[in-house]
Amino acid sequence: MTDVMALARERTQLFRDVIDGNIPKRVPIFVSFSIEFAIQYAGKNLMEAQWDTGQLEEIFDQICRDFYSDLLPVNAFRFPSFYRLLGARNFVMSSNGFLQHPEVEGLLQEEYDDFIASPYNCIIEKILPRIYTELDTDASTKALALAKAFKAFHDEMGTAIMIYGRLNQKYGYGDVNFFAGFTEAPFDFISDQLRGFKGISTDIRRVPDKVEAAVEAATPLMIKAGMQPFPSKYNATFIPLHMAPFMRTKDFERFYWPTFKKLVEALAEAGHPSNLFVEHDWMRYLDYLYELPENTIMRFEYGDPKLVKEKLGKKHIIAGFYPVSLLKTGTKQQCIDKAKELLDILAPGGRYYFDFDKVPITLDSVNVENARAVLEYVAANANY
Amino acid sequence: MKDLGKKERLLIRLVEQLDEENVVKLADELLNDGMDPLYLLDLVNEGMNRVGKLYECKDYYIADLIMAGLIFKQVLELDKMTTHFYVKHNNKIGKVLLGTVKGDIHDIGKDIFRGMLEANGFEVIDLGVDVPKELFLKKYEEYKPDILGLSGVLTNTVDTMKEVVDAFVEAGVRDKVKIIVGGNHLTEEICKFIGADNFANDASVGVKVCKEWMNGIKEQGVIDNG
Known part of the structure; x- marks a missing residue:
């Protein structure tokens, strides 16, 4: 067995131990960098490289070479080609080449009943043409636009997946995948794609019964979306969480939690663990998170790591908390001290892997030297 | 804000509860009954202050502030309010x-x-x-x-x-x-x-x-x- 294969086995074992509830040899590290960060780090043009995905192997390779991680530290899945072919309004590029999600309204408030009656038909007939301008046309032109976009999507994803495979082999990354599927909490789906942040915030007061019925109607679709091709306890479906911290607890209990819990439970029952990005401040919801199926992966952006470890650390898998902003403003020593502090709190008892609180999105959002130093510190010192 | 009448107190409470429909209805009624738009604004402001307090002590969140902003805007857009404030809208702070x-x-x-x-x-x-x-x-x-x-x-x-x-x-x-x-x-x-x-x-x-x-x-x- 080659050294790289041995390394991959060792790294796979670190994560399997975390998932199996055993104490691994060392705290595993899984950080990721955005495609924008990677392109800038490689000194390439942001616009060009996102369109010409053939360049990505060389670009991602530099991240793998220079930043320690036990799993592949790059993962891009939103490419401008297919969004542009669709005339997308929900993912657009800003003037500096940064693809972003603006506020969209795919469903009008007066159309809730249509969605509730048949979410799938409503998405096809009303919502897609509104979000994707190229689909707002006659049936045959629409079919062609959709075919082109899907061709682009499969081409881009095919290229990306091949690149990931080669980098996994070259660098000996562990064989677990926390992004093996993707879905959203039903309430977040309704908010992000259908009604917008402002729209949903007023809907829960103006038409609460309809919102409740709509999230329920969306749940089977969200479950289906989150299913992976093969069940495995070592692969997870990624669910980035969004709206809950911005809502009253009372509203969360009624509109957000029941269907979200149903989603995670249904995925778990089918053999797919969930990997949650717990965005913003969820500290008042920790008791709810505890109720989710055992071994749900939770990467925290914010909050009290001690409390999280105490309340959730024996049942779930915790990650995150390391403030990317410190990598920008702190000295190298301050950055390493912060890592030590978090390891002391989160590592005991296992069920923890090291990650930042959020993905560094552009080169200038961190001091690269600090980021490297922290990762190397954890890799060398976080032994059990 | 002393000696408030029943309706005045109700308006403040409705704003605090973010009861859009009834705030707008009552505000319109009060204006039609001859209430000074500036005084009405004071009442709505008092309700908004209470919303702010509920936000600070984490009973309300961003979603509620969005609703509060919308209610405020609707009150300002009532006919009697716009006519009043168009005349003297230059007293911005x-x-x-x-x-x-x-x-x-x-x-x-x-x-x-x-x-x-x-x-x-x-x-x-x-x-x-x-x-x-x-x-x-x-x-x-x-x-x-x-x-x-x-x-x-x-x-x-x-x-x-x-x-x-x-x-x-x-x-x-x-x-x-x-x-x-x-x-x-x-x-x-x-x-x-x-x-x-x-x-x-x-x-x-x-x-x-x-x-x-x-x-x-x-x-x-x-x-x-x-």
């Missing part, structure tokens, strides 16, 4: 030039901030999203605002915000305007790094800062708002 900085196209935080500023009597010039530093500077020259508000969601906006502040320094107008930066990722150190006068992670804090600045400016009489 300050002028704010606002925009999301270049590279970032998020507008929710900026829009909430704008709504709350307007509800608090500020005149706001909103330059939209993805705004280059040159445009901030040009519009500054045109409008001479008291305050410049830079918004951003993406963490890389730190450098972009700094570039805007630097552009104001270079143009020699940095000391003529207060600068506030807003975004969830901002901290005191980052604010210093950017060179802004203050920062806010939250729209209501931002409005408070702006109000305090305007009070300070009025006391010193440095800037003439008239």
